[in-house]
Amino acid sequence: MTTKNKPQAKAGTEPRARDADRSQKDILDAALSEFAAHGLGGARMDRIAERAGLNKRLIYYYFESKESLFLAVLERAYENIRSEERQLNLTREEPTEAIRRLIAFTWNYYLAHPEFLTLLNSENLHRARHLKQSKQILTMHSPLIQTLAGVLERGHQAGVFRAGVDPVQLYISIAGLSYFYLGNCHTLSTIFDRDLLGTRALVERLSHMTDLVLGYLVRD
Amino acid sequence: MTTKNKPQAKAGTEPRARDADRSQKDILDAALSEFAAHGLGGARMDRIAERAGLNKRLIYYYFESKESLFLAVLERAYENIRSEERQLNLTREEPTEAIRRLIAFTWNYYLAHPEFLTLLNSENLHRARHLKQSKQILTMHSPLIQTLAGVLERGHQAGVFRAGVDPVQLYISIAGLSYFYLGNCHTLSTIFDRDLLGTRALVERLSHMTDLVLGYLVRD
C-alpha cells in the first residue's frame, strides 16, 4: 500500500474515491468476506468489486490476479491475528494464567473471525500454494512460539508444569481444539443433533478445553 | 471408454455387481478424489467423468446434479469412517486402552484418508447444506457417542477417570487434535518452517495427543 498523505477528509465526511489506500483496503475487506464465504474457487471477482463498491477493473489494477489477491488477503489475516496475539503480553504473565489466556484468546479470536478459519481451509486445500510464495510469512510466527516456549520453561522451573512439552505441538493442540469445534460446527451440530453455538455451549467448550490442556500440563 | 467384458453372470454365480453398480461406484470414487482435491466449487464434472472412465451424461443419469453427487459422496465417506470405528469394539476394552485406541484410530484414519478432511471442510464452508438434507446421517453417529459415554462411565467407576466428562466434547477434542494438525499441515509446516509429516514427527504427534488426553482424563 502506498502511504502518501492523502487529502484527509474532515471527520464525518466519507473521503469518496480517488483515494488509492482506501480503495485497496476496501478491496481487501470485500475479498476477505468473499473468500471466506465461498473459498478461493467459489469466490467471484464480480462480487468482490460490488462489495467494495468499486469497479472490477480496479482490483486487477492493484492486485494482479485473483490468486495474488488471495495471497494479499491471507497475509493480512495472519498479520492481524499475530498482532493481536502479541498484545497478550504472555511473557509477563504467571504461567498457568498465561496458558489460560492463550486458550481463551485463540477461542475468542476464531469465534470473532470465522473468516480466518475458512481462509486457512482454502489455503490448505491448495496445499499452501500461495503462502509459500510469501516473503513476510516466515518471520511472522516465530515470536509466538518463542513466547510460548518461555511460558512453558518458566512453568516448569516453578515446578508447576510437566517437563518436555514441545511448544509447537502444544500450540497446534490449543489451536486445533478451538479450530475444529468452530470450523466444523455446521457438520458437527448436524451429526450430533446438538446446538454447539449457544451461549451455554460456548462457555462449556472453553471450560473443557482449558481443563484439558491444564489437566495435562499441570503437575500436582 | 470402459470396454471390459463383463462375465455375464450365469444363474447362481456372482449375483451382484452388474455394470450399473460398478459404474456408480466408479463415479463415486472419482467424485471423492475430485471433491477432495478441489473442493465443491473447484471440482469439475468433466474431470470426474474422465477419472471414472465414463461419459459425463451418465453422472447425471445416476446422480441428479453436482450437488447431490456431493451429498452421496459425503454420506459414503461418513458411513465408511463410522463403520470402521464400530469395528474398534471399544465396549469390551479396558477404559484407558479404549481411549488410547480411539485416539490412534482417529489419527490413523485421517492420515490414511486425507480426502475425508477436505470433504468436511467443503461441507462446512457450505454450512452443512447438503448433510442437512440427508436422512440417514442422524442415526449414524449416536452409537459412537454412546460407546464413548460407556467407556468414560466405566473408567470413572473404576476410579481411573475424572468425573463429569461430556463424551461429545471429548470426541470433538480427540478429533480436533488430529484434524487440525493433518488438515492444516500445509500452512502449518510453512509458517513454522518444520516438516510435520516425517515419520518421526507423526510418531511424536500421536504420543503428544495421547499424553494430552490421558493426562487430563486420568485421575491419580
Next chain:
Amino acid sequence: MTTKNKPQAKAGTEPRARDADRSQKDILDAALSEFAAHGLGGARMDRIAERAGLNKRLIYYYFESKESLFLAVLERAYENIRSEERQLNLTREEPTEAIRRLIAFTWNYYLAHPEFLTLLNSENLHRARHLKQSKQILTMHSPLIQTLAGVLERGHQAGVFRAGVDPVQLYISIAGLSYFYLGNCHTLSTIFDRDLLGTRALVERLSHMTDLVLGYLVRD
C-alpha cells in the same frame, strides 16, 4: 476430423447439426473469413461462432483455443493452395509454358483467395509461431519446389532458359510479384492514386509479371 459414416442427408436437405464433421468444417470456414478480415489479434471468437451458426462453446470443444484454431485454419489454407498447384501438372508442360502457367496460377489464386494473403501476413507477424508447431507442413511444400526445379532443368537443357536459377528464389519471386501487388493494393492504390484492381489493370499486371520473369529466364 473424424470420418465416420454420418446419416448422409438426401440431396437438397441441409443435414442440420449433430454432424460433427459438418460443424467442424463450418467453424473452419467461419474462422478463415474472420482471421483473414481482422488478423489473429482482431478476430473475435464470438463472430466466428455466429458466422458458423454454432454455439461458441463448440469451437472450444473441437479446437482447443483461438491459437490452435488459427493453426488449423492455416494448415487447411496451405493444403488447399498446394493441392491446386499440384493439379497444374507442370511436369508434362513445355518449360516456357509451364512458367507462364505457374505465374498465372499464382496470380489467379491470390486474386480468388485474398484471405490467404492476410492469413500469411498474420502468421508472419507472429513469426510463424503456429506453423512451427505443425507436423504436416514440411512435407507439403517440397514437391512444388522439385517440380519447379525440373521445369528449370528441362528449359535449360533445351537451350531456352538461363543456367543456375535457384528454384526457391524463383518461386519466391513469382509469388512476391503477385503477393505484394494484391496484398498491398489498398495502400498502393492510395499512394499512387490509381485503381489497381480494374479489369484492365489486372490484365496489365499479369502481362508485366510474365514479361519480367520470362525476360529474365529466357536466353536468346
Next chain:
Amino acid sequence: MTTKNKPQAKAGTEPRARDADRSQKDILDAALSEFAAHGLGGARMDRIAERAGLNKRLIYYYFESKESLFLAVLERAYENIRSEERQLNLTREEPTEAIRRLIAFTWNYYLAHPEFLTLLNSENLHRARHLKQSKQILTMHSPLIQTLAGVLERGHQAGVFRAGVDPVQLYISIAGLSYFYLGNCHTLSTIFDRDLLGTRALVERLSHMTDLVLGYLVRD
C-alpha cells in the same frame, strides 16, 4: 519517467526541442515498435506508454486516439522512406546503375526497417482506412515515380532498356521482390526449411533480384 533536465534554452541557443516535442517523438517511436510488433489490433496503449516512459494519458493528450496515433506513425514511416529515397539522386545516375541502386536501396531499407513492412501489412488489413484520411500522403510519392519514369526513359533513349515499361508496375515489382521475401521470411523459412536470413542467403537474394529486373529491362 523521463526526468532529464532540459537545458532551458537561453535566447539564441537551441531554440527547438522543448519537452513537448521530445515527448511526442518518444511516443511515436514507442508506438512504431508496438504497432510493428503486434499489429494495430494487438498493440496495447499501456505498453506504448511504458515503452515511451510516459503516462498513458499523455498519449491521448497529443494523439486523439489509438487510430490517429497509428496514422501518425504511418505517415512518419512513409516520410522516412521517401526522404531516404530522394537522397538516392537517381536522376543523375546512369540508367542501369540507377535501377541497380534502387533495388539495393529498397532491399536494404526493408532489411533495416522490418517495422515498415508489418506496418504496411496492418494498414492493408484495414484497407488503408487510415491512409485515406491523410492529407499529405498523395504529394509524397509522385516524385519517386517521376524519377523512375525519367530513368526508364533515359535508358530507352540510350538503347539500353526495352520500351513501354510502366514505372508504377516496375516499382511495385521491385518493392514486391524484397517485400515478400523479407516480410514473409518466417513462414517461408519454415515451409522451405531453409535459412533465408543468413549472410549468404541475403547476398544471393539481392543478386537474384537484380538479375531478374535487369534481365528483363536490358535489351541486348
Next chain:
DNA sequence: TATGAATGAGAATTCATTCAT
C-alpha cells in the same frame, strides 16, 4: 505538461447441464 485513479464494454475461456441417438 504531466499523472495516478477509475471505468464500461468487451475479450477469451469455462462450466454444469441437456439433446438426440
Next chain:
DNA sequence: TATGAATGAATTCTCATTCAT
C-alpha cells in the same frame, strides 16, 4: 445402459479511454 454433440450463462481478465488534480 451409454455416449458424443451442443448450449446459455457465467467467469476471469483485458482494453481503450476518461476523470480529477
